[in-house]
Amino acid sequence: MTKVGGIIIIFIVLAVLFFLNWYVYQGVKTLLPVAWASRGKFAYWLVSGGISLWIGLTFFRIMQEGKISPTSQQSLNLFLTISVTQLTVIAFLFGEDIFRGLSATWSYFSAGLSSDDGGVYPGRRKFISQLAFSAAVIPFTGFVYGIVKGKYDFRTIRKTIYFPDLPEAFDGFTITQLSDIHAGSFTDMEAVKKGAALAASQKSDLFVFTGDLVNHRADEIEPMLEAFAQIRAPFGQYSILGNHDYGDYSSWPSPEAKRANFEQLKQKHKELGYDLLLDENRVLEKSGQRIRLLGVENWGVGFQSKGDLEKSLSGVAEEEFKILLSHDPSHWDEQVKKHPKNIHLTLSGHTHGMQFGIETPLFRWSPAQYRYPNWAGLVAEAGKYLYVNRGFGFHAFSGRVGIWPEITVIELRRG
Structure with a gap:
């Protein structure tokens, strides 16, 4: 400007x-x-x-x-x-x-x-x-x-989702999801360690991270590598990128420096033990049956849309059970829920619920709802589900009021 x-x-x-x-x-x-x-x-x-x-x-x-x-x-x-x-x-x-x-x-x-x-x-x-x-x-x-205190008041939210075509071997399969760590915002490392330990203690079958590991620079995650690397799951740890992970919101001395930071960020995912999915998919197999885990780069309305959903679906049969990791929930509204290959469950983050709002059993409100129709929690449409994680960290506003940092545990059930 x-x-x-x-x-x-x-x-x-x-x-x-x-x-x-x-x-x-x-x-x-x-x-x-x-x-x-x-x-x-x-x-x-x-x-x-x-x-x-x-x-x-x-x-x-x-x-x-x-x-x-x-x-x-x-x-x-x-x-x-x-x-x-x-x-x-x-x-x-x-x-x-x-x-x-x-x-x-x-x-x-x-x-x-x-x-x-x-x-x-x-x-x-x-x-x-x-x-x-x-x-x-x-x-x-x-x-x-x-x-x-509120920005470190980590909450575990559990959801059970039923699918009639879920492979029987995956009935009861659990997924722990974190999103939007925004490592550069944290100052209390002990609180971060407690939050990461809480996620690890869920002992889910699968762990996923849905983007925005840092605010600007790859080295922001360095002090927290050990804390988040303790999160392990029998079926692996998978991650995707969010809009902040590309270094687009920071000034760089040269294009080469920006590219070097991006390569360093991808290396940090490896050090964390995360399999970073860049418009790719992985097969998760159990008792001779399998499901597909898809992961796309960031795709969002009003943000850089690098993600290629078609590429992530390469080699995936229409009848296979599919879980998609996509950082921005607007991707689900614009492309995913309309896709002819039924993508059963999409896991997103990005909104943070604006880190401010009111959530009660009878009433929910956040400024986020004026930008995102689906800004937090579980949404269903025509048998397709979206879950929007409220985020682990925070950005810009260094706090949370009514919208608390979240660790999500999702259980898949057949029925």
Whole structure:
């Protein structure tokens, strides 16, 4: 991005932040004692203005450098925490403003006042401001927890999927899936080791990793090689690439340096004990019966689409039971579920569930749903299944709120 473009973005960000700060202040000033009004106003705008300027400069730096540094990550954490907290306050204040406006309009017309007489506009009520700030404690606390602890709160999610044409020998076959490690984001190596050990302890028949091992550079995984290399399965460990694994989001001194990094990344998969599938397939055999495991390079709407599904299906008969590893779930929507060769199960990741949302038995919401129709969990259509892993790591926002890091265990059953 050009310097001029970056400056324009800064002004837009600062304008948005100013509006949020101004609206929240309408509630703050109702809570300030009269004696503190002047000093409180000065302190509020000094602090909020300084934070806004820091955040604006951070966005400019990210756009100019093309990557997110640890310092930038902290600023993004602060931006999201404050913004969501402010929006919660504003939701209450805006609701009150609508009521105040309607009340003033009603009193104007019901009293038969002329435009010259004016109307009585109700003042802002202290109780509503108190309620707004009390409610805002919930998202604020949630974000603080998500940044400090939530991103390491690894959860094991188990799913059983039934297929009428699953070979009998594979009835009860289990698969452990990890996705989106994003090794360059981690700072707490002990927490990572615990997460990797939890995945290894599942003792599934098969282990798969569905892309985004690193953020930018192959050497980011180096401190964690031993931790993830402990994951072993009787039928092997298989992996694919995600959009971050190609080094496309980092500046390189030369094309040769970028290619060397990519070759190094593929070598890291070998060191981890993973069989990296690059538009290939493997036969998994048990008791004389077999299934096919397919793996494609990254294919996604809005991202680089290197994957070649047809190539991965080379030599695969239509009647064979097939499991596909494809990083981006949009691949399933655009190609996989429509393919004439029935691909029974697709395992993906990529979305992280935006690392923020609400998931309950009755209600699910995440910003991810406005970009991906299938953003987390199990989806079925016409007997074909997609499972979207919520990710092991994190990126950009250094935290998780409501969408926790996931280790998936899938059991295949015949029926």
